[in-house]
Amino acid sequence: MLDWFPYAACQGSDVDLFFPVGKDADAMQQAGDAKNICRRCPVRLQCLDYALTSGEQYGIWGGVEADQRCPQDEGDLERLFRSRTEAIDGSHLLWTGYVSRRGTPQVRHGTRNKSAYRIAFYLHHGRHPRGYVTSSCGQDGCVEPSHMQDETTRTQQQSA
Known part of the structure; x- marks a missing residue:
């Protein structure tokens, strides 16, 4: 470390x-x-x-x-997110930062930990996610923003 x-x-x-x-x-x-x-x-x-x-x-x-040192805005949050990722084969983005005991990739932002999945979703969709955020690609450790789905996007995909 x-x-x-x-x-x-x-x-x-x-x-x-x-x-x-x-x-x-x-x-x-x-x-x-x-x-x-x-x-x-x-x-x-x-x-x-x-x-x-x-x-x-x-x-x-x-x-x-x-x-x-306390990051205050979304630009700081995106910078923190991007600094903890690495592009890997295809279109995947591997998480290289902290992972909680439950296996959730996280970013420390101010005094709180934030889910890297939720940050990635926000970066791609421009809105805060609803419900749980999951990766649609199945690649272990992938936090590629375009692969993130929330409850709403999963429901829309199932209806299509």
């Missing part, structure tokens, strides 16, 4: 530097120093991705402070 960490520019730095306390001038200087290290880091994006997916609530990760 942290296979990128040995390549981080912060290796050898005092870890406290990345966890400033307060918003006074000293804390802001400390945060600026930490962010300067992050700017030259070859694994900055992996670090930020780790903080977003694990729900890190404190510290500077990938050059971003905790209060700035």
